[in-house]
Amino acid sequence: MEKLGYSRQTQKLIYALIYDFANFWQGNEAGWKPSYIEAAYAKDILKSEFVREYDGFDYIKEPAKQLTNAIYNKDNYTCDELFDEVVRCMQSMALEKYGFSLKLCAITQKQANDFVKFLFDLALKINVPLRTEIIELLKEQHQRDYIFTDLKYRCCAICGKAGADLEHFDNVARIGGYKFDTGTKLRLLPLCREHHGEAHYIGKTQFKNKYKIQGILLSEEEVIKLFPVYKNQFKALREKIKEESKESS
Ligand SMILES: [Zn+2]
Ligand SMILES: [Zn+2]
Incomplete structure (x- = not known):
């Protein structure tokens, strides 16, 4: 299993992309700051589409059970290991409902990069206008x-x-x-x-x-x-x- 955690830079890019989807769906101009509800709605849709087609998540079987086990047996883990185990279990529970956390500690850099790739692909597929700054960042960081x-x-x-x-x-x-x-x-x-x-x-x-x-x-x-x-x-x-x-x- 790959190490959990990805860069703030990638997280910013993911949110910037989600905002442009929100603007597109709401009829706002690209680069607008969408309202909280508009952004949250776009984020939920995009996450669930990604979960449906992506096979790079680590699913834990019976995550609720494993979470309880980990906490009961906490002395067998180091602090970091226990934290990771808890995050993985929570993430698996979210994945079962076609969602996932974008917190910096919750996915790997590869999963984050793949989400960026998915978002850019979908933007081109359905003609979502993206801000020039976003294109420049993609070109630079995800060439x-x-x-x-x-x-x-x-x-x-x-x-x-x-x-x-x-x-x-x-x-x-x-x-x-x-x-x-x-x-x-x-x-x-x-x-x-x-x-x-x-x-x-x-x-x-x-x-x-x-x-x-x-x-x-x-x-x-x-x-x-x-x-x-x-x-x-x-x-x-x-x-x-x-x-x-x-x-x-
Ligand atoms: Zn050209
Ligand atoms: Zn040529």
Whole structure:
């Protein structure tokens, strides 16, 4: 089990994202301070959606029983261990009701990062306008997840414009041409026409320095998720999978 606890920085980002969802659902402008009720309502909905689709929580079986046991046998634990055990049990009880605590001591950094990823993904999926500061924070602190989600929804990683192209951040000559492209050997970045043009015009190094962003390498699993988005790409991987399914049948 991973260590409980995550950074205040990530917590602030999560709340900022939730506020923009609240504004969107209430018809407020992005960046508005939603009322307590609006924010609480958005938070509950988003948490429960996340719990339904996420499989990275540590569930404790019969948490109420385990909590009672831990308190009865408190002398077997150090202070920190007992605290952790209590938090885990309480969290499991909340999860059973499709909720969870966002307190700094209650989830792991990985779970917090995955929640950020989920929120950004949903924002792009249902077109929730996000503040520029939030986009900048995502770009800076969660760059890999940020770019992957942009790839998935074809949004420019620089300006967010829809209908972005798939830019190969590394020269395709390195792998001998596009027919050898499995999608896993060259770094990828989604760019709108304007930023794509600029990347070629000023060169990748300058582009990277100017926007503090570069392409990411994907795993095979991630590329497969992008198959329906980029129908004419990743030829070599599509063929490899076809060959493998022939062999196994
Ligand atoms: Zn752009
Ligand atoms: Zn290009």
